[in-house]
Amino acid sequence: MTPEGRVKKKLKDLLEPFGKSLYQYWPVGNGMGAPALDVIICFNGQFLSIELKAGKKQMTDRQVTTAGNINAAGGMTLMINEHEGWLELQSWLGRYDKQYADT
DSSP states (O other): OOHHHHHHHHHHHHHGGGGGGEEEEOOOOOSOSSOOOSEEEEETTEEEEEEEOSTTOOOOHHHHHHHHHHHHTTOEEEEEOSSSSHHHHHHHHTOOOGGGSOO
16 A cells, blocks of 8 residues: 555545545546545535645645635635644544544
8 A cells, every 4th residue: 555545544444434424535537627636525514625645745736726726616625644634624524533633
């Protein structure tokens, strides 16, 4: 498993208990259409898109632009890597699990 794959698995494990009350879509980029971040979530009527990164990596300029477009449309975006973003996500979900706390 790749380092980013481990971050994706951690996120999937965190979201799994929500079942069908949380919609999640993991787009596969193919160069066609508008760019997207790694995962799109709808929960309690709210829109969230998350970009996942390995280690301490940050979003690229294109991903920052995509996040800005989502935010401008009233959605929320997060960047999560192995060291940051987990607490913000847990706050958005309305629950806390220390297993997913920022390290």
